[in-house]
């Protein structure tokens with residue numbers, strides 16, 4: 020009998036299982052979670068943990084062939100059973116290897132954290148039924164959540180699993196535009212990808228934060244030394260006094276205001292005041308009530324209204340009126356123009372906190388190396404983490420090494436620090452490796468959210484349907500600390516017009532502090548909230564003018580030659596009109612279908628069709644935003660791409676390589692990725708603001724072109740020469756004459772390569788003046804979504820029947836990955852429109868906080884428009900945030916079309932829709 024020994028000293032009952040076909044025995048408590056035994060005792064970290072509560076399905080394994088959530092199975096229950104995990108899938112039967120390959124080929128794995136659970140659920144289905152229907156697939160994966168893909172590519176990959184397909188590598192110089200499988204995809208489908216909670220060395224200590232249970236509270240510690248002494252296995256308690264450097268961090272240095280540990284008062288529920296560090300068992304089983312801290316609950320500001328009241332206390336002493344920052348863009352004479360407009364609408368809209376709900380809770384580990392620190396953790400921004408950790412530890416940035424793990428979804432929240440300061444400070448003091456893995460509840464209570472918004476909008480148009488003026492103002496609840504509040508307040512005024520010509524314009528914003536969880540970056544930096552107001556107001560204008568809602572948008576669409584609301588004339592690459600026109604035939608057909616359904620049906624279900632447009636500036640707003648790319652020719656003829664842009668599932672590892680390959684004229688399979696690590700990759704900036712394809716991609720194009728130039732130069736040839744890469748040599752051909760560079764015979768540079776080239780690209784923007792006029796972004800992405808819905812008017816429930824999404828991506832570097840972004844964005848937009856709202860202090864888990872499941876997602880048809888950017892690499896623009904912005908307003912406009920009610924409070928939950936329908940009926944026929 021083969022035995023798998025536990026890697027750590029174990030106590031408990033010896034339990035026997037058959038794991039992936041091998042007999043195994045472990046000594047554990049019979050009540051231990053099976054997921055934990057698999058991961059911690061058997062090292063099978065392909066099984067992921069997203070909630071430990073049966074809600075996410077990430078831990079799905081097969082128990083005697085049946086799919087189970089292993090976090091809810093006690094190890095004792097599994098004794099004597101056969102357990103199959105993702106690591107054993109390929110060996111189980113050829114079909115399951117094909118299933119994994121199908122996931123890879125069809126783009127079904129983005130971040131990959133849900134992929135093992137999805138594969139196991141699909142395997143259980145295919146064991147029973149080799150040719151399932153789409154509905155059967157959706158049922159089978161219904162218990163596994165995915166936050167990235169919108170499920171459509173997962174469903175498709177399962178349906179296609181039995182089909183044999185072969186992949187053909189593109190020829191040299193022809194990678195751009197190809198549907199290549201992601202280069203880092205094998206690890207995701209095999210379960211060998213290392214996320215923040217994986218790959219942690221045995222014996223690493225565990226840190227756990229002690230968090231404030233009130234919205235605002237003073238606190239006092241008891242005898243911490245006595246506490247440590249009384250708890251075997253606890254090595255230390257850390258508080259603000261233990262911060263070696265500054266007890267302060269923040270993503271925008273001038274606004275940095277968040278302490279690692281609160282000092283005398285905690286400003287939000289969930290803020291850390293201390294951390295306990297020790298052996299995992301001792302730390303995890305610690306009763307928090309035994310920790311010596313006493314709280315004094317204080318009156319808290321829990322709404323923007325309360326925070327703005329004249330007598331409100333200041334949450335930060337130096338921020339008058341609790342206003343963190345204001346944003347402003349003004350053009351023309353908005354008041355005068357509104358009085359002259361033929362039609363004016365005036366409306367208010369409100370949205371709530373939205374939780375990122377990535378399936379991977381924050382996790383990582385740190386170790387002290389001499390006078391430096393190394394951190395392996397999930398992050399979207401390694402260089403920003405490095406700067407903040409250096410400040411916290413009081414050491415130079417060069418002494419901090421950040422090694423990003425795979426990121427199991429980020430969507431903006433993993434731009435901010437989470438576990439990093441705790442593990443860094445603990446490892447620094449204790450001189451031992453320390454890990455921290457947030458629980459789901461901890462992740463929800465303490466990390467950033469989408470900003471709640473209160474928006475007022477007045478929009479005016481002429482009888483010809485042309486927009487004349489827009490007056491927009493909004494307050495964003497930025498919570499207790501600044502995070503990305505300044506970015507939201509600055510970006511929204513630039514975007515509140517939507518992608519339309521608005522001659523007279525005023526947009527004013529404020530980010531307002533409250534005693535609630537900090538709001539930060541979430542896919543769109545406030546623009547998705549803004550689009551909910553602006554696109555519904557435009558629908559109202561079109562309706563009052565008696566115009567078709569799509570044609571209203573086409574009439575007003577920006578062109579290459581018309582100025583934006585900041586006075587910028589883009590000159591080229593303005594593809595909004597093309598997006599809207601691409602939807603026209605489908606729009607007409609959908610309207611006709613909805614009208615026919617409504618005419619033929621007497622029941623409570625009414626159909627509606629909605630449309631919404633969007634634009635989104637790629638990169639920082641009027642701020643430097645560079646990426647640096649390094650590419651090296653190795654002596655064996657392979658090419659090293661030092662790709663520091665963190666791939667959080669969106670595909671930058673693949674897309675940036677495709678761009679660089681074509682810039683060099685080299686086959687993509689020659690590339691070796693050297694992924695983000697501040698010690699070995701240059702700074703590619705943060706993965707946010709839809710900037711990596713555009714900014715890092717451009718740097719990769721420049722570096723690739725320079726390396727090509729250097730190679731042909733080394734051969735004494737000009738740029739017109741052709742290059743062939745072979746093992747150990749490069750052949751450069753010019754005028755029919757071949758020059759063979761034998762790479763092993765050439766000296767190596769300081770990077771260990773025959774030739775290395777680096778290039779930096781910083782998008783050409785200009786500062787905005789006091790009225791917000793200038794060039795905030797070098798490139799915008801454009802798009803429009805059409806939503807078809809059925810509303811059950813007696814219940815208020817909405818079924819989204821289809822989303823059709825047209826996006827101008829400039830150049831589709833990898834259409835499969837772009838479609839994946841669009842489908843995933845549509846899923847998040849659907850959640851925003853219909854179901855997602857986080858109430859601090861309530862529902863801090865994934866069974867109360869609902870995100871779309873596979874059953875909620877309709878088909879998504881993507882239409883890719885390629886109106887090239889003159890600046891982007893091969894004309895490419897970003898797509899990450901663009902994809903989410905128009906979905907919610909398109910659905911809300913469809914609900915209005917179906918029912919006649921305008922949903923001004925989002926999400927449009929059944930109770931709110933039903934109440935709005937009843938109110939409208941009451942208005943029509945008051946008792």
Ligand code: FES
Nearest residue numbers: 069071073076090
């Ligand atoms: S970790 Fe088991 S269902 Fe989420």
Ligand code: FES
Nearest residue numbers: 130133165166167
């Ligand atoms: S790919 Fe499914 S959660 Fe990221």
